[in-house]
Amino acid sequence: MAKNFFNNEPAIKMTMVGFGQAGTRMVDTFAAIKKVDGSSVYNCLALNSNDGDLTELRYIPKNNQVSLNLGGLGKDPAKATRVLEEDEVAKEKLKSFITERVRPDDELVLFFAGLGGGTGTSTIVKAIEEFSAFHNRPIIAEELRKIAAEHSVAEIKANQNRFKRLALENAIDRKDFIKIGIVVTLPVRADGPNVLKQVNDFSQQIWSLANDKTKGVAFVIFADNQHFYDEYNSLNENEKKNIVNSRDYANKRICEVIHELNTAATIGGTGVVLDPADFKRILLEKTGCLVINRVSKSMGEIQNAKDIQEMFTESIKGSSFHEPIELMQKDDHGNIVTSKIHHFGMLAVLDQPKGFGDAFIDDAKADIIQRLPIRETVFNGYIVSKNDFNTSVYTFFKTEALPTRLAKGLVEEYKEYQEKNNKFIYQQSSIASINSIEDDEDDFDFNLSDFIDLGEENTENSNPSEKEEELADFLDPEKMKF
Structure with a gap:
């Protein structure tokens, strides 16, 4: 790229936070962008479930990398969610990362994650909630208290929604109310039905958070790895420019386009200018x-x-x-x-x-x-x-x-x-038994009843035992869960 505006000051100062392997790699691409003095243009942080996945990062400073020390979560976001709720150490580590390490000195905090089912899929949802609760909810509460001091209880009770809306609008207008941007990647089709279902579930959660104004989410970018995969494969070798796979291509494209816009808005010099204030309004207002x-x-x-x-x-x-x-x-x-x-x-x-x-x-x-x-x-x-x-x-x-x-x-x-899958007939494999030739005849000269009490067999008018009643749901095929 010969774009000479890359070295301009960005229109919006951003903190980039990556979750999981996909998210941290995206942020590592932003961390590679340096100022003339060698310092990073963007404040970049990374969180993953284990130390090993952080070793591939080349540009995010080591002191900005945090591991939950969980040894990986096996691309199972449901399990990851349970672990984060039950493992007090990991839970506290994530909370301190969000509340202490992600310091909102910038105007926009961008959260990055892949929705392929790994660490990022589950932690980004939790992170948005934690960040909002710690940084933005107290500001809304403060604005509510101001309103309460200026109006009677009867008036507030009669117009609760109006006063809530006013408090929220006042909070959002404050400089210390931090806006969140979310960049998540959808998986390729080849990742299979289980991943697609998980992505569907978690993308709904993210979209719901985005539409809750109290969370402070300015926007969501649902980047699509299938889109990048198809685009990458359509390039010739010269166009790929030593980019070895579609994931790296996707990361480069996301970083490149966002950074281009963020720096181009500060140039000016022509008769019709899109300036930093305009750019901020587009990205930070509404959702x-x-x-x-x-x-x-x-x-x-x-x-x-x-x-x-x-x-x-x-x-x-x-x-x-x-x-x-x-x-x-x-x-x-x-x-x-x-x-x-x-x-x-x-x-x-x-x-x-x-x-x-x-x-x-x-x-x-x-x-x-x-x-x-x-x-x-x-x-x-x-x-x-x-x-x-x-x-x-x-x-x-x-x-x-x-x-x-x-x-x-x-x-x-x-x-x-x-x-x-419905077109296939699945068979259950079993291991064939080998019978000893000596087992052809039952050469036993004793009865089991001589040694253990087998009880009296009664097949007529039998009633379900108490245990069977307790297991009724378990024994009902329609209620089976796997």
Whole structure:
């Protein structure tokens, strides 16, 4: 990359926190970004279930790495959740990591994890709750106490929801109310039905937390490893640039695009500027699924301003991190159903000025407004900067919609696995018995009843014993659990 704005100060100061192997590797990619003096641009931390998985990290400082010393959790998030509840040492270690090591000096704390079923899948949910309870809930409580001091008990009781909403809005507006960003990766289809089900469960939990305003979640990025896997395999060897697998490719892409936007917003120098304040409003206000896309073409392909406008039109149809999101659909009655889009950002990066003037970026903005159901402000701008002789356009926004694969695709994939498995007939293997030739005849000259009391056999009018009654549920096939 020849982008010379990489060394700019970021528009938003961020702390990056990785959970589990996938999450810590993503954060390690951010930790590799250095300032001129050699210090890291981003404050990066890592937490994993055992020491061994932390040894692969190359750039996160050792004193920012924490192990729960659990020896791994076997890609079983349900087990991991139980362990974190029952193991007091691990439970306290996670809590202290969130409340003491993750110090919110920055404006945004980003939590990273893979949803493949390992440590990150279970710990990120717990971490969001712990972080919010420690840092943000006391601020909401303080604002509630202020309201209580200014109004009568009768008035508060009669208008509880209104006062709660007011307290929350006041808390969110405070600088010490820390916003959380969540970046989680969906697994590839080949990981199988059990992982898909787990991902479905935990992504629902994360989305629920994101929509609880008291948690302070600014956005969620549901990056899709299947999307990166397909994209990586479509590249030629020269395009892969020594990236050895799709996971490393995914980490690089996520880091690259986020860092590009975060530094490009601080350049300015043109007639229409998307500045740091604009960028902060897009990322920090409201909540939802954050969709970012980048489309690039060589400068030789750009003949006029209309070409750049068409790049923006192409950009809103996709995402750099996952399948497209269906923002507008028709229902059974032919009505157009739309998903809310909050603030919308659009930025063009030109490697060299083309003499278009400023009108092209405003024309592109007018076109976008006609195409999308945007409820808030559209922030647009462009910069001129070295960019590998390319023109790049970025679109980014938060929406209440979800990537297609997450919204309905995982369920369909799971059903496909079930249908495939239902076509098979499974057999139960057993070990054949070897009978001794001496066992052909029963050559016994005693009865068991001579030695032990076998009791009287009574098969008529027998009633279930007390023990059988106690085991009734256990003996009922419909209530069996495995």
